[in-house]
Amino acid sequence: MSNPALKERLLDAAITEVVQGADMPDLATVIARATASERRRAVEHCERAQQRASFWNRGRMQLAALLLGSIALVVGIWAFTQPPEDKASAGQPHEDRVHDPKRVVPRDKEELLQMLEQVVSMQARGCSSTLHTSGQPPVKLDYDIGMGGFVPVEGEARDIVLKRLKRHGGRKQQPKRRDFAPGIRLVMTLKNGRTLHCLIQFNRTMRVFADKDINIRGDLKLGNVLGKFCGLSSLPSQVALGYVTGSTDGHHIDTGEPMYPSDMPVLRCYNSNDDFIRERIERFTKLHTLDMSHSARTLTEDAFVIAKWRPEIRKVIAGLRTFGARGGPLADANAQDVLGLMPKLEELDLANCPQLAEGTLRAILQLAQLQRLDLSGCTGIPPEYLVLLKDHATLAVIKLSPKGLTEGQRSSFERSLGDRLHWQTEK
Amino acid sequence: MTSPPQTDRAADPIEAWVAQHQRGAWRYLCFLGGERTFLEDILQDALLAAVEKGIHQKPDRMAAAWLRGTIHNLFLMGLRQRRTQPALRELSDEASVAAAFAEYGGDSGTGDELIIAMRACVERLAPRARSAVDLFYRVAKRRDVIATELGITVEGVKTMLRRTKDDLRTCVENKMEASS
Numbered sequence: 284m285s286n287p288a289l290k291e292r293l294l295d296a297a298i299t300e301v302v303q304g305a306d307m308p309d310l311a312t313v314i315a316r317a318t319a320s321e322r323r324r325a326v327e328h329c330e331r332a333q334q335r336a337s338f339w340n341r342g343r344m345q346l347a348a349l350l351l352g353s354i355a356l357v358v359g360i361w362a363f364t365q366p367p368e369d370k371a372s373a374g375q376p377h378e379d380r381v382h383d384p385k386r387v388v389p390r391d392k393e394e395l396l397q398m399l400e401q402v403v404s405m406q407a408r409g410c411s412s413t414l415h416t417s418g419q420p421p422v423k424l425d426y427d428i429g430m431g432g433f434v435p436v437e438g439e440a441r442d443i444v445l446k447r448l449k450r451h452g453g454r455k456q457q458p459k460r461r462d463f464a465p466g467i468r469l470v471m472t473l474k475n476g477r478t479l480h481c482l483i484q485f486n487r488t489m490r491v492f493a494d495k496d497i498n499i500r501g502d503l504k505l506g507n508v509l510g511k512f513c514g515l516s517s518l519p520s521q522v523a524l525g526y527v528t529g530s531t532d533g534h535h536i537d538t539g540e541p542m543y544p545s546d547m548p549v550l551r552c553y554n555s556n557d558d559f560i561r562e563r564i565e566r567f568t569k570l571h572t573l574d575m576s577h578s579a580r581t582l583t584e585d586a587f588v589i590a591k592w593r594p595e596i597r598k599v600i601a602g603l604r605t606f607g608a609r610g611g612p613l614a615d616a617n618a619q620d621v622l623g624l625m626p627k628l629e630e631l632d633l634a635n636c637p638q639l640a641e642g643t644l645r646a647i648l649q650l651a652q653l654q655r656l657d658l659s660g661c662t663g664i665p666p667e668y669l670v671l672l673k674d675h676a677t678l679a680v681i682k683l684s685p686k687g688l689t690e691g692q693r694s695s696f697e698r699s700l701g702d703r704l705h706w707q708t709e710k
Numbered sequence: 711m712t713s714p715p716q717t718d719r720a721a722d723p724i725e726a727w728v729a730q731h732q733r734g735a736w737r738y739l740c741f742l743g744g745e746r747t748f749l750e751d752i753l754q755d756a757l758l759a760a761v762e763k764g765i766h767q768k769p770d771r772m773a774a775a776w777l778r779g780t781i782h783n784l785f786l787m788g789l790r791q792r793r794t795q796p797a798l799r800e801l802s803d804e805a806s807v808a809a810a811f812a813e814y815g816g817d818s819g820t821g822d823e824l825i826i827a828m829r830a831c832v833e834r835l836a837p838r839a840r841s842a843v844d845l846f847y848r849v850a851k852r853r854d855v856i857a858t859e860l861g862i863t864v865e866g867v868k869t870m871l872r873r874t875k876d877d878l879r880t881c882v883e884n885k886m887e888a889s890s
Contacts, residue, residue: 286800286806286809286810288798288800289798289800289801289806289807289809289810290810290813290814292741292743292797292798292801292810293741293810293811293814293824294814294828294875294878294879294882295847296737296740296741296743297814297821297824297825297828297882298828298832298843298847298875298878299740299847300737300740300825300828301825301828301829301832302832302843302844302847302848303847303848307732307733307736307737308732308736308750308753308754309729309732310728310732310753310754310757311725311726311728311729311732611848611849635848637844637848637849638845638849638859
C-alpha cells in the first residue's frame with residue numbers, strides 16, 4: 284500500500300489534468316531532430332572502425348607507422364633548424380583556424396558568415412563541443428552579426444557606447460575591452476514558444492549578459508536565463524544583455540551598442556506576479572508583447588491598477604500591442620481596468636479564463652485596434668454578450684470554444700460572426 | 711533565420727518512441743510538482759538521455775520505469791541546485807513515489823487508466839460540486855474566492871471539496887478495480 288499523502292497528491296494531479304487539460308509539451312520532433320546527427324555520426328564511426336579493423340587485418344599498419352614516423356622525424360629536424368623569424372611567422376593566424384569559433388576572431392565578413400553557418404548548424408543539431416543546448420534546437424533563429432562596432436572599440440565609437448552606458452546609470456558596469464569582440468546576437472524561439480536572447484563571441488564561449496555574466500556553455504536552458512529577467516530577484520537593470528546592431532541588411536553592421544532589458548520587445552513571463560508589474564515592467568520601454576499566461580492569480584489584485592497612478596508603468600502598458608493571460612491570471616473585476624490601459628492592443632489571448640464575464644467583454648469591445656481575440660474556454664461570458672463581438676470593426680479572428688453552448692447558440696454565432704469565428708476544441 | 715525541416719513522425723522511430731512515452735513522463739513530473747519551465751527541462755533531459763543511452767530499444771515497461779527513475783533523480787538534483795525542498799517530504803523517496811504511481815498508473819505505466827477513470831468520475835459530479843472543483847483546480851486554489859463565487863462560506867467550500875474528493879477517490883478506485 285502506498286503512502287496516503289502521495290496518493291492524495293496523485294489524485295490532485297489527476298483532477299487538475301482532467302479539469303485543466305493536459306497542456307503537455309511535445310518534444311518528439313525536437314528530441315528526434317537533436318539526436319539524428321548524433322545517430323548518423325555513430326553509424327559513420329562504426330563504419331570507420333570497421334574499415335580500420337580491416338586495415339589492421341591486412342597487416343599494413345606496421346608499414347604506415349614506419350612511414351609516419353619517418354615523416355615526423357624529417358619535419359621535426361626541419362623545424363628545429365629554422366631561424367627564429369620563421370618560427371614567429373608560423374604562429375600567425377592561419378586560414379584553417381577559422382573553423383574553430385572558440386579561438387579565432389573572424390577578420391572579414393566571409394569568415395564571419397562561415398562561422399555563423401557553423402554556429403547555426405551546431406545549434407540546429409542540438410549539441411556540439413561549443414554550444415550544448417540540452418538537445419532543444421530552436422524552431423526559429425534570428426541573428427544579428429556584429430562586425431564594425433564590435434572590433435576593439437576606440438575613439439568615437441567607444442565614447443558613444445560609454446555615454447549610453449552612463450545614461451543607463453551603468454558607471455560600475457563600464458564595458459571592458461573584451462565586451463567588444465565580434466559576435467552574433469541570437470534570438471531563439473524555442474519549441475515551447477519561449478525566446479532566448481544571447482550573444483556568441485567568437486574569441487570566447489557563448490555568453491549571456493545579465494546582472495552578472497552567465498556562462499551558459501554547459502546548459503542553454505531558457506528557464507534559467509529568462510527567469511533572470513522576469514523573475515523577482517535578479518532582473519538586470521543596467522547591464523548589457525547582448526548587442527543590438529544598426530542594420531542587418533546584407534549582414535553589414537555599422538555600429539554595435541550594448542542591449543539593455545529596455546530594448547527587449549517581447550517578454551514571456553509565465554510565472555510572474557504582481558511585483559513584476561509594480562517594480563520591473565517600467566524598464567522595458569520598448570515592450571510590445573507581454574505574455575503573462577499561467578501567472579499567479581495575485582495579478583488580479585492591484586498589479587495593473589497601480590499603473591493608473593504611475594505614468595512610467597502606464598506608458599509601457601499603453602504601448603502593448605499583444606497581451607496574453609491564458610489560464611486565469613485576470614479576474615473579471617480587474618479586466619476592465621487592465622484592458623482599459625492598453626488601447627493599442629491588436630492581439631489578446633484570454634483563453635481558459637472561466638472566471639471572466641460580461642465585464643471583460645465590455646472592455647474588449649472598447650479596444651478599437653484589436654484584430655485577434657482568443658476567448659476559448661472562457662465559459663463565464665454569457666453567449667448573448669459574445670454575439671456583440673460581431674459589431675467590432677477591426678476584429679478579424681475570434682477564437683471561442685463550443686463547450687457549454689447549445690446547438691442553436693453555435694449556429695447563431697456562426698451566422699453572426701462568419702469567417703471570423705474559429706472554434707477551439709479542448710485537447 | 712533558420713527553421714529545422716519538418717519530419718514525418720511515423721517515419722522516425724525515435725520520434726514515435728518519444729511521442730509514446732512523453733505523456734506518461736510528463737504526468738509523472740506533474741505528480742512531482744514544480745514550475746512548468748523546471749519540469750519541461752527535466753522532461754527534455756530525461757528523454758534525451760533515454761535516446762542517447764538506447765533505452766528506446768528496450769521493452770516499453772522497462773523504458774517507462776527507467777524514465778521515471780531518471781526523472782526522479784533529475785528532479786531531486788534540480789531541487790538541490792535551487793536549494794529548495796519538494797512540496798512533500800515523501801516525494802524524496804523514489805520507492806514510495808514509484809509505488810504510488812504504480813498503484814494508480816495502471817498496466818501501461820502512463821497513468822492513462824487513472825485519467826480515463828477520473829474523467830468519467832468528474833463528469834458524474836453534481837453541478838455544484840463540479841463548479842467547486844472547476845474553480846479550485848482550474849481557476850484558483852483559494853477557498854475564499856470559491857466561496858464568493860458560489861455564495862457559501864469558506865468552511866462550506868472546504869467541506870464540499872473534501873467530500874467531492876472523497877467521492878472522486880472512491881469512484882476512481884472502483885472503476886480501476888473493475889477494469890483490472
